[in-house]
Amino acid sequence: MIDANLLRDNPEAIKASQRARGASETLVDEAASADANWRKALAEFETLRAEQNAKAKLVAGATKDDRAALIAEGQALAAEVKVAEQRANEAQTVLDAAIWKIENVVLEGVPAGGEDDFVVIREEGTKPVFNFEPRDHVALGELLDVIDIERGAKISGSRFYFLKGWGARLELALMNMALDQAAKAGFTALITPTLVKPEVMAGTGFLGQHADEIYYLPGDDLYLTGTSEVALAGYHSDEIVDLSDGPKRYAGWSTCYRREAGSHGKDTRGILRVHQFNKLEMFSYIAPEEAEAEHQRLLAWQEQMLQKCELPYRVIDTAAGDLGSSAARKFDAEAWVPTQDAYRELTSTSNCTTFQARRLNVRYRKEDGKTATVATLNGTLATTRWLVAILENHQQEDGSVRIPVALRPYLGGAEVIEPKKKSNN
């Protein structure tokens, strides 16, 4: 939710942001007038309520004669108050609906436009040169017996898979390496619930235009989370967190579930786009004025992971129209996928400023003792998808895959994953 004060003081700034996103500017005017209506209705209600409270207090000390008259007045007031209160509540409902539709105000410097209007910030690493025809991760997965897509589909349908043997171990190694790095950087590990209540899902901003991306269990009124960000953002909801010792940083591990509605026919091969995967996510609660610096730190930690995996990648500054509704700025790191001759997103880090925290009511105490809304940021540190880039970039002519040096300690020192021996399964 945007800051109502900004709506009153500088609606033009919000309109400019909506414009950059290609979102509605009219929403801003609607919200502003709903805000004025609400404040008027609230003032009327509160005035009447004050009168009612004062009258009710007089009853106790009144003489028998006055009592009956006071009670009659009280009855009349009670009816008026009820009407006024209802009117105020309705005005607030209208305001909430309007203000919740407005997306986070993008930060200065964010490129305007849509999906293709991103800006490349830098490219790192060297793309591999093969003197043989490189295999894609599906072929490698089969050859090495580490990814079983056929049986995944047999059990659960398309976009499901088994990670097997070194594939399973590789994913766990990646997660553990990420967790170690995060712990060293001061993050607290959290294994999060993957089913959450509607208000948490709504609070994180995922129930807007991407609602059909989310698995929902009607029998229980619970949502399956597509990222542990949801649980991590909800973790401190309705709390006043203590930031006097610096930001609160969490590394959340969870399985993630995504319906991938609307992406039929896109990335159907392999495990690039799947319904279920694992992810280690960084999440920071921090004072708003430090949020942009923290965003750079999250990005640096992500790049550190990519470098440990010896992957060539580029960093892009996502355009306003391609930001999630909660994000004020987003950087993606995309790794090179040789067989696609393209960079594909491996990490994404968003600065949600105070937008998400305001919805979830997460505050902190400033030095002057007053409370204020915190800023929240999130960023990927490792996901199952990384296996695609690792397998493809480090493949060798015989189909074996060299394990990046930094990952070896997490794999019992193994240096190479060898093709499986010929057998019946």
Place this chain on the structure above:
RNA sequence: GGAGAAUUCGCCUAGUGGCCUAUGGCGCCAGCUUGGAAAGUUGGUUGGGUGCAAGCCCUCGGGGGUUCGAAUCCCCCAUUCUCCGCCA
């Protein structure tokens, strides 16, 4: 799934219709005291909304109701705990 109990200001706790504008303790903050500290002592200590302000309104798990008036009475819901049943 069945039965019962609980939920009050960071923590513990008092409170069975108006004097609750919520008690007391612990913790915390500030002052006094001290060479410094402890002890003692005095004061402060839930948050939110609205308003230029004074102020006013809301907040006793959440929502609704009864009443002139609700922490207190009634209804619904959530969460936690205990016992029984069932179970990967």
